[in-house]
Amino acid sequence: MTDARPASLLTVDLAALVANWRNLAARVAPAKCAGVVKADGYGLGAGPVGRALYRAGCRHFFVARLNEGLELRDYVGEDASVCVLDGLGPDEAPLFRRRDLTPSLNDLGEIEAWANAARAAGEKLKANLHFDTGMSRLGISPRDTERLIADPSILSALDVRFVMSHLVSSEEPDNPINAEQLQRFRRIRAAFPKAAASFANSSGVFLGADYAFDLARPGCAVYGINPTPGRPNPVRTVARMEARILQVREIDHPQTVGYGATWQASRATKVATIACGYADGWLRSLSGRGAAYVGEKRVPFLGRVSMDLITLDVSDVPEAVPGRMVELLGSRMTVDEVADIAGTNGYEVLTRLGKRFARSYLEPAA
Numbered sequence: 537m538t539d540a541r542p543a544s545l546l547t548v549d550l551a552a553l554v555a556n557w558r559n560l561a562a563r564v565a566p567a568k569c570a571g572v573v574k575a576d577g578y579g580l581g582a583g584p585v586g587r588a589l590y591r592a593g594c595r596h597f598f599v600a601r602l603n604e605g606l607e608l609r610d611y612v613g614e615d616a617s618v619c620v621l622d623g624l625g626p627d628e629a630p631l632f633r634r635r636d637l638t639p640s641l642n643d644l645g646e647i648e649a650w651a652n653a654a655r656a657a658g659e660k661l662k663a664n665l666h667f668d669t670g671m672s673r674l675g676i677s678p679r680d681t682e683r684l685i686a687d688p689s690i691l692s693a694l695d696v697r698f699v700m701s702h703l704v705s706s707e708e709p710d711n712p713i714n715a716e717q718l719q720r721f722r723r724i725r726a727a728f729p730k731a732a733a734s735f736a737n738s739s740g741v742f743l744g745a746d747y748a749f750d751l752a753r754p755g756c757a758v759y760g761i762n763p764t765p766g767r768p769n770p771v772r773t774v775a776r777m778e779a780r781i782l783q784v785r786e787i788d789h790p791q792t793v794g795y796g797a798t799w800q801a802s803r804a805t806k807v808a809t810i811a812c813g814y815a816d817g818w819l820r821s822l823s824g825r826g827a828a829y830v831g832e833k834r835v836p837f838l839g840r841v842s843m844d845l846i847t848l849d850v851s852d853v854p855e856a857v858p859g860r861m862v863e864l865l866g867s868r869m870t871v872d873e874v875a876d877i878a879g880t881n882g883y884e885v886l887t888r889l890g891k892r893f894a895r896s897y898l899e900p901a902a
């Protein structure tokens with residue numbers, strides 16, 4: 537049975553998401569534009585997000601985990617490429633082949649394992665090569681990069697589609713590490729001229745044409761997170777989160793609110809309790825700092841965010857009554873503002889959104 541009046545609601549504007557992707561695609565043209573759909577589509581649902589992007593023309597998708605690739609494959613067409621950034625794990629080659637997933641090969645061991653699978657199959661298998669140009673996380677190390685450049689026959693059993701790397705500080709356009717990484721990546725790209733190249737992430741799209749190469753891989757900007765911090769957001773809001781007011785009561789000094797009695801009334805105060813908490817992914821670090829909107833009126837959090845509930849000061853908001861929905865995330869309370877208050881980034885805000893929300897998807901026009 538479905539609750540006709542959900543306690544909390546996450547609305548995902550797929551039309552805005554598609555518009556964001558098309559905006560980014562236009563900026564990098566004539567390069568292609570991928571869609572990064574890892575972490576369950578940044579918390580918004582990999583299936584609906586992947587399907588919407590595919591229908592909009594996206595044909596290159598990136599996920600982090602193998603299970604994410606297996607899920608996404610059911611939502612995009614056979615002509616779409618789905619690349620798993622984690623690479624090829626032990627005994628995973630049969631699954632990659634069976635579901636037509638492309639591994640992002642991150643070291644010589646993965647390259648050898650995928651090449652062995654190709655030889656056993658009697659065909660060249662698709663692969664992307666991920667080179668570390670400064671992140672020092674996943675990726676073919678600088679030492680092994682030199683070995684591949686010196687002996688490209690190591691790759692003879694593979695159909696290398698893309699060489700790729702990942703920018704460290706692209707959201708800081710004046711950071712010299714961007715140019716340093718670009719120089720390193722250009723050298724790598726020149727060593728593998730038959731493969732296409734992919735370098736720019738969301739913020740990298742805004743570093744200019746030099747960073748676009750053949751395929752950009754935007755993630756956060758597709759979902760409405762500002763890829764140009766400190767400047768106006770060039771993309772549209774995608775996610776809206778609301779929670780229902782469960783109860784409204786009046787308290788006065790010296791009464792306190794919430795666990796630990798961290799907030800004490802200094803005057804008569806009207807307190808609304810809403811159906812959302814850290815079990816829904818709303819960060820505990822917003823305790824005493826966060827805010828919500830009742831209509832057009834901004835109201836502050838009182839006391840601590842608890843597992844299931846948040847309390848608000850609605851003393852000056854007569855329309856705050858039980859059953860009313862309040863906005864915790866949306867065009868008024870943006871994901872970037874929430875992240876700033878919480879001391880994190882928009883990625884964490886979105887990807888932590890829990891499963892208790894009822895979800896509504898606004899589809900793009902046909």
